[in-house]
Amino acid sequence: MNSPSPYRICLVEDDAIMGEALLDRFTIEGFACDWHKTGRAALQAIGRKPYDVVICDIQLPDINGEDLFVQLKAGETTLPPFVFITGYAAVDRAVRLLKLGAHDYLTKPLDIHALLQTVRDLCSRSRPPSTGEHTLGISSVMRSIEAMLPRLADNKGSVLITGESGVGKEEVAHALHRLSDTSNNKPFVAVNCGALTESLLEAELFGYVKGAFTGAIRDKKGVFEQADGGTLFLDEIGEMSPVMQVKLLRAIQQRSIVRVGSETTVPVSIRLVCATHQDLKQMVEAGRFREDLYYRIHVIHLHIPPLRERKDDVLWLTQRLLGTWASENADQRTLHRAAEKALLDYPWPGNIRELKHCLERACILSRDAVITTEMLFGSTYSLPPAEQLQSANSLNDYLQSCEKKYIEEALRANNGRIGDTAASLKISRKNLWQKMKKLGVQDTDDRTSTP
Numbered sequence: 001m002n003s004p005s006p007y008r009i010c011l012v013e014d015d016a017i018m019g020e021a022l023l024d025r026f027t028i029e030g031f032a033c034d035w036h037k038t039g040r041a042a043l044q045a046i047g048r049k050p051y052d053v054v055i056c057d058i059q060l061p062d063i064n065g066e067d068l069f070v071q072l073k074a075g076e077t078t079l080p081p082f083v084f085i086t087g088y089a090a091v092d093r094a095v096r097l098l099k100l101g102a103h104d105y106l107t108k109p110l111d112i113h114a115l116l117q118t119v120r121d122l123c124s125r126s127r128p129p130s131t132g133e134h135t136l137g138i139s140s141v142m143r144s145i146e147a148m149l150p151r152l153a154d155n156k157g158s159v160l161i162t163g164e165s166g167v168g169k170e171e172v173a174h175a176l177h178r179l180s181d182t183s184n185n186k187p188f189v190a191v192n193c194g195a196l197t198e199s200l201l202e203a204e205l206f207g208y209v210k211g212a213f214t215g216a217i218r219d220k221k222g223v224f225e226q227a228d229g230g231t232l233f234l235d236e237i238g239e240m241s242p243v244m245q246v247k248l249l250r251a252i253q254q255r256s257i258v259r260v261g262s263e264t265t266v267p268v269s270i271r272l273v274c275a276t277h278q279d280l281k282q283m284v285e286a287g288r289f290r291e292d293l294y295y296r297i298h299v300i301h302l303h304i305p306p307l308r309e310r311k312d313d314v315l316w317l318t319q320r321l322l323g324t325w326a327s328e329n330a331d332q333r334t335l336h337r338a339a340e341k342a343l344l345d346y347p348w349p350g351n352i353r354e355l356k357h358c359l360e361r362a363c364i365l366s367r368d369a370v371i372t373t374e375m376l377f378g379s380t381y382s383l384p385p386a387e388q389l390q391s392a393n394s395l396n397d398y399l400q401s402c403e404k405k406y407i408e409e410a411l412r413a414n415n416g417r418i419g420d421t422a423a424s425l426k427i428s429r430k431n432l433w434q435k436m437k438k439l440g441v442q443d444t445d446d447r448t449s450t451p
Contacts, residue, residue, distance in 0.1 A: 007123035008032040008049065010080070012042040012056040012065065018108075022055070029116060031123075039063035046072060051080045052123045055115075058086035058093070066097060073101065079369040081122045081334045085110060101336060101370035117426060122334070136168065136175060137317070139310035140413055145172065145302055153179035158252070158297045161275040163304035166353030169275040170233060172302060177231040180271060186230035189223045194239030201244055203260050206251070212261025224257045224268045231271045237297065238278035238289065249293045272297065307348040307355065312409060314343050317352060321359050333363055335371050342373040404439040407432070411441070 009026055013019035014037050026033040034049065036042040039060045046054065058065040065084055072079055081103040086093075097105055104118055136142045152159060153176060161169045170190060177188045191204055203212075207222030223232055240248065251257050256267045274297045283289035307314060318335065326332045335343070348354055362375040407425070414420040422432040435441070 006030055006032045007052040007119075008034070009119065010042060010046055010049070010051040010054040010056075011035045012037075012039065012054065012060065012068070013085075014038065014057060014059075014061050018057075025112060025116075026119075031119070037061075039065065039068040043068060043071065046079070053119050054080055054082045055119070056082055056084050058084055066093065066100075069097070069100060069102065073368070080332065081370075083115070083118060083122070085115075098337065101368065101372070103334065103337070103370075113427075120426070136172060137310065137313040138413070139312040141305055141310055142313060145304070146175070148302070149176050149179050152176055152300055156269075156271050157299040158272045158274070159300045159302060160280070160298045161273065161302045161304065162280075163275075163277065164306045164351055165277045166351035167304040167306055168352050169304060170235065172304065173231065173233045173273045173275065176273065177271070181230065187227050188231045188233065189227040190233040190235060191223050192235045193244075194236035198241045198244055201240070202247065205244075205248070206257045206259055208260035209262045212259070216261065219259075222257065222259065224251060224270065225266060227270045228268045229270075231273060234272070234274045236276055237274040238276040238280055238283060242288075242290070245290045245293050249290065249296060252293075252296050307351045311344055312413065314348075314355070315340060317355060318343060318359065321356055322363075325359070325363050329363070331363065333369055333371050336373065339371050339373045339376055342376060346377070400439060403435070404441055407435060407439065407441050 009031050011019065011022055011026070011033055013022065013035065016037075019035050019037065023033050023035045034045060034051075036045060039062050042054075042056070043063075056065040056068065060068070063071075065086075069082055069084075079101075082097075082101075083104045083106065084097055084102055085106045085108060087108040103122065106115060106118075136146050149172075159173075159176065161172055163169055173190075174188060177186075180186075181188075193201060196204055203220075203222065205222045205224060207220050207225055208216050209219050210216055234248075251268075252272065254265075255269065256265045258265055280289050280294055280298070284291045284294050307317075315335075318340075322333050322335075343355075350357075358376055359371075362371050366375045368375070407421075410421050410425055414424060418429055418432060422429045425432065427435075
């Protein structure tokens with residue numbers, strides 16, 4: 001892991017051989033690691049240093065790891081994610097730690113590769129690496145849209161983006177604009193057509209001259225002129241009145257506008273991107289939207305599915321939103337595993353906008369560093385039956401079902417290609433085959449029948 005600002009791990013381990021071995025391995029992997037041999041030493045360090053992950057033994061010479069965790073949670077300190085390790089495998093303690101907010105619980109002898117993968121995942125969630133890329137999602141449909149944008153950026157054809165409210169239509173428009181604007185100085189101007197009356201919308205689109213109407217005390221450019229040379233994003237274009245549809249069509253056809261109260265034609269050069277949550281084709285058939293305007297703005301059509309149909313993006317978006325919250329508020333939060341499952345199970349009728357508000361509410365109303373299901377959805381939210389975690393077998397079954405689902409989703413994302421899937425999971429092909437065989441995951445790639 002090469003990074004100018006390495007992730008920092010707090011290792012709490014009293015066994016000299018184990019501690020030294022883990023310290024050396026973390027260092028080799030590129031992590032900065034502080035090794036504490038007692039719980040009290042870790043208690044003093046955590047909170048003073050910005051750790052990304054804490055790896056903590058349960059049995060310590062002074063205070064045990066569970067008591068250490070409880071004391072830290074009782075204070076005002078914002079805790080990084082905790083991963084506990086122990087040679088004394090007690091399922092009741094595992095369940096108790098998970099309920100308290102610990103991220104994971106591993107038993108000795110450790111699977112070092114599993115531990116490293118867990119640490120990498122938690123570090124990337126706490127501080128997502130800055131790559132300079134403007135990604136839209138990790139689901140197959142969003143990757144397809146993202147792959148199409150560079151081709152669209154090479155021409156000025158109109159683009160229509162459709163999808164439910166809150167799915168991220170404006171973000172896609174922004175991404176297209178960034179690819180088109182290699183000089184980083186061209187304007188991106190957005191206006192919500194459904195938020196303005198007909199008269200106000202005309203003035204907003206085309207501008208006006210001094211004296212055109214009461215209150216017009218000076219000349220004002222409309223968004224067409226403001227976006228000249230760049231991108232004009234017209235959101236909720238389906239809300240536009242028939243009269244305004246005619247005026248918009250004329251502006252698009254003639255590549256020029258006339259300000260309200262003026263007779264002078266002003267040429268404009270823009271990329272037009274429109275968006276709507278409505279079915280414009282049905283509106284055309286019903287006579288509520290002009291057919292000629294529909295074909296003018298429908299040169300390229302991008303449809304963004306609702307968040308409930310692209311579950312792969314839910315946790316990815318969650319980590320990005322929590323990362324933004326952490327950078328803006330100096331307040332790092334992580335998700336409890338039950339909260340992750342609840343986020344995936346929830347249908348998100350408000351899509352990304354609802355997800356963002358849900359996370360913001362949880363961060364504002366709770367001081368706990370670990371976000372639980374109750375913080376997200378309230379105490380009335382239906383949790384998984386407690387008996388699922390009552391025995392070693394049921395806990396093991398639960399973890400295996402999560403691993404199976406994760407591998408199946410990775411296979412779908414990589415179109416069943418074993419090699420690509422193994423690379424995305426950061427494990428070997430042989431390891432992936434072994435896991436698939438153990439978990440009963442079907443091989444969908446007919447081209448590769450052997451490891």
